[in-house]
Amino acid sequence: MNPATSSTEPVDAPLVVGRTTLRSRLLVGTGKYATNELMRDALALSGTDCVTVAVRRVNLGRGEPSLLDYIDRSRYQILPNTAGCYDAKTAIRTAELARELLGSTWVKLEVLGDPRTLLPDPIGTLEAARELVAQGFDVLCYCSDDPRLGVRLAEIGVASVMPAGSPIGSGQGVLNPNAIRILLELIDKPVIVDAGVGTASDVAAAMELGVAGVLLNSAVALARDPLRMAAAMRDACRAGRNAFLAGRIERRLYANASSPLEGVIGGAAGGVLGAKA
């Protein structure tokens, strides 16, 4: 066998959230695309197998195509959210309607504080999560990046703790990676960074922290070329995950040569590169 030939591809365990197993660690939203066709194609290129949707009043004008006509339910797990809810009660009602629509107990819980920041309200979030867990939902819980809140959510039995990297749609990436790192040490549930991703390096950086996955929407839907960005996010998610699993080298202040220091031509036998007599 030719010693220069190798074909080993690293393997990874699937992402298990509650009672569901996902192959991809990228979860992608379906909002803000210019067309349903563009959304469909971006989802396919992203490699995701879990897509988020929102619950809203029906449009009472007739004949509108449904988002669901563009989502292959045999390919994607659909994760309904409670976006737009500013109190626990409305979020719980929305989750119950989503369960009726999809026949599934999966829900991405959002209880927001105010429309300008869209920051999660931690008290309302905890209250709604407790009720939905009691009702048997698999709660994927959008929350702030406070590690202690994450612990409390894990204790009440959410399926995933999903801290915001930065405000929804802000594209600022993960602003407090240390909070995410601490959270990862404190809980055993899958942690999924949800919101704030701006570009591919944000996804890679988040995955390198060791989170189980990343959920994004605007960064793809509003990119100049959503299809190319979807592919970039797919690659970044895999790259970051593999880098985490591989284990990065330590940071050092000074250089550490990659090539042997011995045997450089021109000096005395056994001379060392750059060494002065």
Added chain:
Amino acid sequence: MTAPSQIEFVLNGERRVAPAGATLAQLITELGLRSELVAVECNGAVVRRAEHAQRRLAAGDVLELVTLVGGG
């Protein structure tokens, strides 16, 4: 004013009238909606799809009819 044969209710925040005795299933059909894409809440509680054909609208009902749309 509503005629005796009609009832008034609230649908997604708008006042509406329907013939007395109309069912949720009839309302959904009348609105041109695909029933498999609609969930119904009546007075704060979900009405399961299997009950739509039997459930009659009552005067003063507050209905929410929802579906799935793009979101993150």
